[in-house]
Amino acid sequence: xxxxxxxxxxxxxxxxxxxxxxxxxxxxxxxxxxxxxxxxxxxxxxxxxxxxxxxxxxxxxxxxxxxxxxxxxxxxxxxxxxxxxxxxxxxxxxxxxxxxxxxxxxxxxxxxxxxxxxxxxxxxxxxxxxxxxxxxxxxxxxxxxxxxxxxxxxxxxxxxxxxxxxxxxxxxxxxxxxxxxxxxxxxxxxxxxxxxxxxxxxxxxxxxxxxxxxxxxxxxxxxxxxxxxxxxxxxxxxxxxxxxxxxxxxxxxxxxxxxxxxxxxxxxxxxxxxxxxxxxxxxxxxxxxxxxxxxxxxxxxxxxxxxxxxxxxxxxxxxxxxxxxxxxxxxxxxxxxxxxxxxxxxxxxxxxxxxxxxxxxxxxxxxxxxxxxxxxxxxxxxxxxxxxxxxxxxxxxxxxxxxxxxxxxxxxxxxxxxxxxxxxxxxxxxxxxxxxxxxxxxxxxxxxxxxxxxxxxxxxxxxxxxxxxxxxxxxxxxxxxxxxxxxxxxxxxxxxxxxxxxxxxxxxxxxxxxxxxxxxxxxxxxxxxxxxxxxxxxxxxxxxxxxxxxxxxxxxxx
Numbered sequence: 001x002x003x004x005x006x007x008x009x010x011x012x013x014x015x016x017x018x019x020x021x022x023x024x025x026x027x028x029x030x031x032x033x034x035x036x037x038x039x040x041x042x043x044x045x046x047x048x049x050x051x052x053x054x055x056x057x058x059x060x061x062x063x064x065x066x067x068x069x070x071x072x073x074x075x076x077x078x079x080x081x082x083x084x085x086x087x088x089x090x091x092x093x094x095x096x097x098x099x100x101x102x103x104x105x106x107x108x109x110x111x112x113x114x115x116x117x118x119x120x121x122x123x124x125x126x127x128x129x130x131x132x133x134x135x136x137x138x139x140x141x142x143x144x145x146x147x148x149x150x151x152x153x154x155x156x157x158x159x160x161x162x163x164x165x166x167x168x169x170x171x172x173x174x175x176x177x178x179x180x181x182x183x184x185x186x187x188x189x190x191x192x193x194x195x196x197x198x199x200x201x202x203x204x205x206x207x208x209x210x211x212x213x214x215x216x217x218x219x220x221x222x223x224x225x226x227x228x229x230x231x232x233x234x235x236x237x238x239x240x241x242x243x244x245x246x247x248x249x250x251x252x253x254x255x256x257x258x259x260x261x262x263x264x265x266x267x268x269x270x271x272x273x274x275x276x277x278x279x280x281x282x283x284x285x286x287x288x289x290x291x292x293x294x295x296x297x298x299x300x301x302x303x304x305x306x307x308x309x310x311x312x313x314x315x316x317x318x319x320x321x322x323x324x325x326x327x328x329x330x331x332x333x334x335x336x337x338x339x340x341x342x343x344x345x346x347x348x349x350x351x352x353x354x355x356x357x358x359x360x361x362x363x364x365x366x367x368x369x370x371x372x373x374x375x376x377x378x379x380x381x382x383x384x385x386x387x388x389x390x391x392x393x394x395x396x397x398x399x400x401x402x403x404x405x406x407x408x409x410x411x412x413x414x415x416x417x418x419x420x421x422x423x424x425x426x427x428x429x430x431x432x433x434x435x436x437x438x439x440x441x442x443x444x445x446x447x448x449x450x451x452x453x454x455x456x457x458x459x460x461x462x463x464x465x466x467x468x469x470x471x472x473x474x475x476x477x478x479x480x481x482x483x484x485x486x487x488x489x490x491x492x493x494x495x496x497x498x499x500x501x502x503x504x505x506x507x508x509x510x511x512x513x514x515x516x517x518x519x520x521x522x523x524x525x526x527x528x529x530x531x532x533x534x535x536x537x538x539x540x541x542x543x544x545x546x547x548x549x550x551x552x553x554x555x556x557x558x
Contacts, residue, residue, distance in 0.1 A: 075091050076150065077090050077091075078147050078149070078163060079152075080154075080179075080181050081152070082155075082181065082182075082183050083102065083154075084101070084102060084317070085099055085102055087099045087181070090126065091145045091146070092123055092126075092144055093124075093126070093128075093130070093142065093143060093144075093145070094145045094177045095123075095126035095129050096118055096126060096128045096316070097126055099117045099118050099316045100115065100116050101114055104266075104267075104318060107455070108455040115216075115267070119212070119215060120211050124142075127209065127211050127269070128190070128208070128209075128314065129207075129209040130177065130192055130209070131207055131209070132204040132205065132206060132207065133204055133205040133206075133207050135204075136202050137169055137171075137175075137202060137204075139170075140167070143175065145165035145166060146166050146167070147164070148163065148166075149163065155183065156183070158183075159182060159183040160180065160182045160183065162178055162180050163178070164178050164179075165179075168197075172198040173195070173197065174194075174197055175193070175194060175195075176191075176195070178193070185323075186316060186317030188313070188314040188315075189313055189314075190208075190311070190314055191310070191311050191312075192206065192208070192310045192311075193308070193309045194206070194300065195307040196305065197304075197305065199304050201301070202301075202302045203301045205299050206296070206297045206300055206310060207295070208271060208310075209292065209295075210261075210262070210270065210292075210295075211291070211292045211293070212290060212291055212293075213288055213290040214264065214288070214289050215264055215266075215267050215269075216264075224263070224264065225264035226238055226239045226289070227239075227262065227263075228259075228334055229254075229281065230257070230330050230331075230333050231254035231255075231256060231257050232255050232256045232276075233250070236250055237263070237336070238283075243284065244285065255277060256276040257295070259329070260283075260293050260295060261334070262290075263319070263334055265319075265449060266319055266454055268316075268319055268331065269315070270293070270314075271293075271312045271313065271314050272312060272313040272314075273310075273312055274310070274312065275310075279297065280295070280296040281295055295312070297310055313329070321451075335348075337442065337446060337449060338445050340442040343438055344445050347368070347372075347442060347443055348450065351365070351452070354368055360459075361453055361456040361465055362456075362462065362537060363458075365447065365534055365537050365538050365541070366537070366541050369542050370541070370545065377549065380546070380549060393418065396418060440542075447538055448535050450466075453465040454466045458533070458534075461489070462537075468482055468488065468529065468533060469488055469490040469533035470484055470485070470486030471486055472487050473485065473486040481530065482529075482530040490533055490536045490537060491525060491528045491529050491531075493540055494524075494525065494536050497543035497547065498520070500547055501547050502520065504551065
């Protein structure tokens with residue numbers, strides 16, 4: 001029974017890893033197999049039934065040169081510099097042209113370029129565009145704004161500043177976009193003021209458009225990237241290829257939108273409307289796994305000589321748990337570790353707390369693994385003790401199986417009598433292991449998905465705990481092994497420790513089970529070759545602690 005639960009645990013890990021690799025993270029929120037038109041609206045409150053049923057992007061104004069056709073060199077960009085990021089805004093549509101993170105690099109090499117979160121290439125696809133849904137003000141979709149300053153530099157002496165972009169149509173309709181930047185946060189406030197000085201009323205829905213492409217190329221296939229939404233019905237993450245299918249169910253149940261974003265494993269690019277219950281979201285999948293998001297207001301009714309302002313908060317930055325939690329605006333929900341999130345989050349908090357003292361995430365993983373192992377020591381000891389008791393009964397169990405091989409009912413009855421005689425609980429080794437499985441899997445998710453381990457060095461050749469460990473790069477490809485190919489020292493040590501732990505454990509009486517368990521260390525070694533070194537380090541340390549505990553228990557028993 002004990003070996004069966006160990007086998008079940010090992011198979012659970014295999015299934016879990018396979019699911020993560022082939023399918024990706026679990027989707028949050030509700031879904032239904034409904035196939036709406038591409039670009040289906042999301043999170044539309046019921047009272048907004050008067051809004052257009054199938055809105056479309058407005059065509060570029062006729063008779064005027066569109067922003068997409070204006071040579072980029074002729075548009076003088078506005079550069080905003082802070083300690084956290086460097087942003088560039090183009091007058092063409094008042095769009096965000098670039099935003100690079102100063103504290104995050106593309107690669108683990110300190111000389112690699114800073115991480116870029118605006119990876120769209122075409123000028124007309126740059127994010128933070130504003131226009132009317134039905135083109136009530138011709139020319140707004142491709143407006144070229146006038147900026148009140150050429151650049152902004154923030155520092156401790158000047159922690160906050162504003163950039164104002166203004167545009168006025170030939171009929172007298174004025175749009176003012178005001179960006180507020182702060183030195184100590186990735187949040188950017190955006191106010192869009194509409195002034196109707198045209199002499200005629202205007203009625204239309206305002207659209208804030210955010211278009212994003214993947215933040216990096218060649219990422220791990222099983223990590224999530226796509227649409228993220230936090231609504232009153234919960235958190236929803238939708239792969240780009242499923243947007244058209246799954247947005248219908250979200251829109252039919254959600255009545256408000258807290259934030260909408262494009263996100264991947266480590267970064268987030270999105271917006272938070274100031275009026276969540278008066279905002280609709282449309283989403284459309286683009287080529288190259290990109291997403292176009294449109295945040296729509298209710299229909300705006302502007303009489304002559306009136307104005308109205310809509311406010312948003314933009315977030316282009318990392319999924320840093322401590323930063324996002326401090327914002328207290330729901331963005332911390334984007335950090336999600338699957339169905340064991342309630343277990344993984346406390347482990348994340350503990351890891352961050354320990355790192356405040358240790359300052360090395362590799363050592364932090366080792367210490368946290370020790371803490372978890374100590375917490376489960378009584379359960380593990382009970383499991384090992386039960387396994388030893390069961391091992392002593394194996395000869396008698398084998399005789400009963402042989403004697404009653406044609407009568408399963410009688411065999412089970414005699415076995416239960418045997419257990420009662422020797423006061424052995426056949427489930428004694430099972431339940432303690434089952435209780436620990438959720439923690440093991442949650443720890444796995446944490447170490448595989450945590451931003452904190454991205455490019456974090458440990459020791460010697462392990463300079464990136466989010467990448468597989470490789471020593472002495474070969475300079476050529478090896479099938480299955482993620483590049484760069486090299487000697488996976490940590491993984492081989494993990495496999496060896498698993499083999500030793502297995503040799504110290506009682507082997508199951510069933511020859512088929514024994515054969516499966518014999519190949520398990522080799523199987524896990526192959527799987528872990530491409531896993532992040534931080535995860536392999538945890539598994540290795542956990543195996544070594546198990547070996548020590550097993551030795552201690554065996555010595556006491558003898």
